[in-house]
Amino acid sequence: MxxxxxxxxxxxxxxxxxxxxxxxxxxxxxxxxxxxxxxxxxxxxxxxxxxxIQDAQDVVALKWRALKTPDRHNSSSYGDCAQSYARSGPSTSCSFSQPFYNDVASQIGAFSSVAAFANAGQINLSGNGTASVLTGQAISGEFFRLLGVGAAVGRLIAPSDDSLSAQPVVVLNYGYWMSQFGGSPSAIGKTVRLNNVPFTIIGVAERRFDSLSPGRVYSLWIPLSTLPQINPHSWVKTRATDIYSWWLVIIGRLKPGVSRLEAQAAVTTLFRNEMLHAAKPLSKPEDDPRVDVLPAQSGLTGSTTNVSKELYVLMMAVxxxxxxxxxxxxxxxxxxxxxxxxxxxxxxxxxxxxxxxxxxxxxxxxxxxxxxxxxxxxxxxxxxxxxxxxxxxxxxxxxxxxxxxxxxxxxxxxxxxxxxxxxxxxxxxxxxxRVDLTPALKEGTRGSAAEGRAGARWFTLSNGLVTAQVALAVVVLVGAGLLVRTLQNLKNIDPGFDTRNLLTFELDPTLIGYKTPQIAAFYRELQERLAAMPGVESVSYSGSTLLSGSLWETGFHLAGTPKDQESDADYLPVGADFFSMMHMRLLAGRNFNSGDFAQAEAAEERDRARQAAQQAKEAGLPAPAGNAAVPESAANEAPVPVIVNKTFVQKYFPNVNPLGQHFGEREANPEKGDWAAPGWVILGVVSDAKYDSLRNAIAPTMYVPSSGGNINFEVRTRTNPTAMTASIRSVVSQMDSNLPVFNVHTQTQLIDRLLFQERMIAKLSGFFGGLALVLACIGLYGLLSYEVSRRTREMGIRTALGAQQRDVLRLVVGQGIVLVVAGAAMGIGVAVGVTRYLQSMLYDVHANDPVTIVAVAILLLFVGLAACYIPARRATLVDPMVALRYE
Incomplete structure (x- = not known):
């Protein structure tokens, strides 16, 4: 020391x-x-x-996998774990049915406690000032106790709260409590209304806990048993006893001395029994259904799945x-x-x-x-x-x-x-x-000795380091160039509709108890009022805003194909005048009229009633009163009118007139629980437009008339659309002050958000690429400056013997350019091998794109010339008399 x-x-x-x-x-x-x-x-x-959470190493999450997707009639997931679905191939997810959760909790002795949770969806909270829409999580009674999470104020949800006879209670997120209730303890015991249902605030979760899945933030937690009270859909009421409805994430805490593999074997046995031996089996033995018991830390990935690859690419760059x-x-x-x-x-x-x-x-x-x-x-x-x-x-x-x-x-x-x-x-x-003592201790010999060594061995360690710097800079710059080109390519895509002066916002009247006929009337009146506002050009609505990242899909049978073959298409409910408002061209046929909307609404009501009856039957419950019987034939029902895009026609009706074509007819199949349906009929064809993503190719798309449910309004303005926000909120408030307007964005903002990851990775990689280039040039400049200083006598002798300034300039710059060219060649070779790992992040550009590589090489050459010129210029100014006296 x-x-x-x-x-x-x-x-x-x-x-x-x-x-x-x-x-x-x-x-x-x-x-x-x-x-x-x-x-x-x-x-x-x-x-x-x-x-x-407490003792996180003992908390596990359940995740199923099978060689073929189980035959469920619905499944809900919200990104809590990495999952994959295929229509007929291997699938995996962490969504399970509530009956299976109950069986795990009661029959598997490997866990000291078991809990479940699910996204409760959008919740309208009123009774605390202005109504707002927020995201909540539904949890079982053991949830907080299993995780070891405490209360900042009050108490948390307990098993006694998660029963049909208990009074509805809610626990607030700490951040939400601070922002909306001012952190006041008086909030405990207060009654608020969630989707118009009174709930009592019983506590606030401790500050460090937002959710179990990384990146998820929930404003509140409610018991699982209260979900049917705040969600009007009939299928929510039946899924508590429905083994064919999968929607819960199951977690458990291992008992001391029990390994994950032991718990996994027990759970898999139970899972296979229920999958293969239910009244209507969900899988076949050859599908090999099983459950993996994973550490919650790695099994519940949450939002990390979306950003992990980009972060590792940036880590490689830095x-x-x-x-x-x-x-x-x-x-x-x-x-x-x-x-x-x-x-x-x-x-x-x-x-x-x-x-x-x-x-x-x-x-x-x-x-x-x-x-x-x-x-x-x-x-x-x-x-x-x-x-x-x-x-x-x-x-x-x-x-x-x-x-x-x-x-x-x-x-x-x-x-x-x-x-x-x-x-x-x-x-x-x-x-x-490594010093030769005798020459080093003599005055005036350092320069000549060094020069002799340099002359004997041109490629020194210093030159090698500079060459390596240039090569590494090329690798970073090529990667950054590819990512920047990807962003530019995405920005230049024509989405198929006019994105200018378009404001979008979301409404969901069902959250406060509106029924379908009321919703249809409300939307019609709101559309008329908005269209009458000064500065508004046109108004319509859709089930999902285009290029917002959300996507609906549907499957159907196409006439002339085998009975078990299913086709698929993207699916978007739209309102009146949607295509003209979005500036999408009608290529053939006609637009929707009021009769089409009435016919579609009646079909939706029949389907909802039949689905509720079918699910009640499968769950062993009596059919809801007033529900339509499940028909054996749909011969007396008219098909639902739809408008399809150009790609739909090219794929499914390439050589015939698509107008009037029927598709999607379905015969009754009691074994699968399917009722007969009349399918759809094509009224018109519109131009292609991007749906959920700019990256994805345009898929066959069908637009159906809709007048109810949770929808997104689109308002095209003649001026800046953001200036209309306050006026729109005022119009909605005049119609119903309890109905909040949320997710208000311009279409341009939505596209910017859609490209956010590409924009961020391009900016950061570009910054780090520039930093690498600057550091490499500093290294080149430092080496040449040192070389000029070390070879001052040589430069003087050359000048004294008649060398011109351009000769000295060429000598120094030539040495630097050789290093740049050698480094660039090495870097391009490495980049060609490395950048292929970026291919999944690129769009419309190859990982070994020659344009990007050549552009980087030219940039490096020009910057390298600038770095070489300054020390080379100084070498040309050496006075021969001063140089000859050097040392």
Whole structure:
């Protein structure tokens, strides 16, 4: 420790004597280490943060898998786990039926407790000022107790609250309690209305808990038993006893001494029994249905699935930036070691061991790296805050992640700093001690000796480091270029409709008790009132806003194909004048009229009634009063009128007139619980338009007339659409003050949000690519500056013997350009192999796109020329008389 302290003090003195070198090295290291710290803090906060629960290692989540999708009649999931569905292939998910949850809780002894939860959907909360729409989670009574989550105020939901006879209660999220109730304890015991149903606030969850699935934030929690009270759909009431309705995520806490594999074997046995031996089996033995019992930390991925790949790509980019920084500082230290040869020779001559000097030089480099890491934390803190603010600006809801500089991030920074100091310090330290004492101790011989060695061996370690920096910069720049081109390609896509001056907002009258006839009348009146507003050009609505990320699909049978073959299409309910309002061209046939809407509404009512009757039958409950009987034939029912897009016609009716064509007729199938249905008939054909995503190819799409349910209004204005927001809210409030308007955005904002990940990854990768380029050029500039300084006598002799300025300029620039070209060639070779891993993130551009590669090479050449010119210009100004007296 005594010699370490001596080495440290000596190193600080030596660094202080070279303030220019020290400043450049510290800035380079701060940028490299800070960039890595910033991205690691995001990865740590999003992908690696421990669950905010007690003894998380004992909490597990259930996830089923099968070689063929089970024969359920409905399934709901909300992104709590990574899942995959196929119509006839392998599938996996974490959604289960409530009867299966009850069986696991009562029959599986491997768990000390079992709980379940599900997204409660959009909830209209009133009774606390202005009504608002928020997201809630429905949980079983054991949920909070199993997780070990406490209450900040009041109490949490208990098993006694999760029964049909209990009074409806609600627990608030801590952040929501603070923002909407001012953090007042008087909120406990207060009654609020959720979807017009009174609920009593009994408590507030502790501050650290937002949800079990990473990235999800719920404003409140309600018992599972209360869902039928706040959701008007009949299928919600029957699914508590329906083994064919899968909608719950099941978690458990393992008993002490019980392994996950033991619990998995027990649960799989129960699952296979219910899947293969139910009254109507959901799977066949060859489908191999089974359950995986996974740690909740890895099984419940939440929102992390959407961003993990992008974060790892950024981590690779900043890792390359750090390597460039190491090579840069390593080159500076090599130059400095050459300049310190006389000092090292004196120390060796006085008896110092080479190991002792190596330790001294490594201490200096480690100290330099640690100070650079400390400065990098400041850069990382700013960078993390900027990225989090950028992410938050793209969402209307609170973030479920809280990246920051904590102990784990600091430990990462410290480890990276130490490793960096060793990496860039080793070569200069060992190189610096390889000194020939006799020439090094003589005055005036350093230059000639060095020149002799350089002349004998052109490709030195310093040249190699600069070449490596250029090669690594090319890899980062090519990746950034591909991502930037992807963003530009997506922005240039024609979506098939006019996105200008379009304001969208969402309404859901069913949340406050509206019935279908009331909803239809309400929408008609609202559409008329909005259309009459000054500045409004046209108004319509749809089941989902185009390019908002949501998608409806439906399957149907096409005449002339095998009975068991199902076709599919995207499905969008729309209101009157939708196509003219969106500026979509009608290519054939006619638009919807009032009779079409009435016919579609009647068909929807019949289907809802029949579905409720069928589900009640499967669940062993009496059929709801007044529901229509399930018909054996639909011969007396007219098909529902639809308008299809051009792609639909090209795929399913390529050689016939599509107008009047019927499709989707269905015969009754009691074994599958299907009733007869008349299908659809084509009234018209419209131009193609993007639906949920700009990336996806346009699929066959059918537009159906709709006048009820949860819909999105679209208002086309003659002026700035955002200026109409207050007026629209006022019109809706005049019609019903309890009906909130939510998800208000312009179409341009929706597209920006849809491209947010591409925009963020392009910006960050572009920034890191630019940083890599700057660091590589600084390394090139430093090397050539040192070479010019070292070869001052040579330059003077050349000039004295008649060399022109252009000859000296060509000599220095040529050396730099050779290094740039060699580095670019190596970098392009590496990039061709590495960028193929980006292919899934690209759009309309190949991973080995020659245009991007050539553009990066040209950019690098021009920037390299600029970096070479300054030291080359200085070499041309060498005075021969001064140079000949050098040293």
């Amino acid at each position: 005594n010699t370490l302290w001596q080495d440290l003090r000596y190193g600080i003195r030596m660094l202080a004597k070279s303030p220019g070198f020290t400043a450049v090295a510290l800035l380079t290291l701060a940028l490299g280490i800070g960039a890595n710290t910033a991205i690691f803090s995001l990865i740590d906060g999003i992908l690696m943060r421990a669950l905010p 890792g390359i930036v750090l390597l460039i920084a190491c090579a840069n500082v390593g080159g500076l230290l090599l130059s400095r070691a050459t300049a310190r040869q006389k000092e090292i020779a004196v120390r060796l001559a006085l008896g110092a061991g080479r190991g002792r000097i190596v330790r001294q030089l490594l201490t200096e480099s480690a100290f330099l790296s640690l100070v650079g890491g400390a400065l990098g934390i400041l850069f990382a803190s700013w960078g993390t805050h900027t990225i989090v603010s950028l992410i938050a600006s793209n969402s209307d809801r609170p973030l479920g992640f809280s990246p920051g500089i904590d102990g784990r991030v600091l430990a990462f920074t410290f480890a990276v700093s130490i490793l960096t100091g060793i990496v860039f310090g080793l070569a200069p330290a060992f190189r610096g001690t």
